Amino acid sequence: MAEILGLYAGALRALEPEGQATGIYKQPITQADVTETGIVGDHQADRRMHGGEDKALHQFALASYDTIVGQYPQLDGIAVPGAFGENLSSAEFDDQNVCIGDTYRIGSIVVQVSQPRRPCWKINHRFDCRELSMFVERRRITGWYYRVIEGGHVAVGDPMTLTERCNEDVSIATFTDVISQHRPHPDMLDKLIHAANLNADWRHRLVQRRDYLATRSGNAR
Secondary structure (H helix, E strand, O other): OOEOOEEEEOOOEEEOOOOEEEOOOOEEEOEEEEEOOEEOOOOOOOOOOOOOHHHOEEEOOHHHHHHHHHHOHHHOOOOOOOOOOOOEEOOOOOOOOOEOOOEEEEOOEEEEEEEEOOOOHHHHHHHOOOOHHHHHHHOOOOOEEEEEEEOEEEEOOOEEEEEEOOOOOOEHHHHHHHHHOOOOOHHHHHHHHOOOOOOHHHHHHHHHHHHHHHHHHHHHO
């Protein structure tokens, strides 16, 4: 049975060297109250990129830390659970076996996968490793966001159970792979666009990209 092995939350801190505010520095906690906007007491600096109802909770696969340390040995002991700014850890789930729209019950809360995380420059600054965000995207180990369907209480050790899967062929890794391609196949873009329960902003961006590529293809002919 899958269970929550780690919960993380944190206040805003300055990110060196420029001092931008960030919520990436999380501390382990044993339990939390969760609302539609995430863990009570957790903070995000830029709600356009992290936080809000469609990005209320972030999960990063535990196994991905081994992948990172394997590539960057200098991060051993630094790239540890919670260090990527995630709120949840579980050994059983990763970017390959979690799909857009998946619904999970965790403790008394119900959450739904809304989109992948897009790694940004703050990860590079956090770990003083300028290529780390690109590596995470290339290896398709970005992690994913949840929207909260039912708020409540969650604690370390709570079971995590998949209760519904509506897009079995749109895993987080597949989604990241398609959007990372220079010219993804239109059929693959359509598959993402029609994925149930995808973040509406992502759906809009994918439609724009599909239409743009179709226009470019027409011009090429």
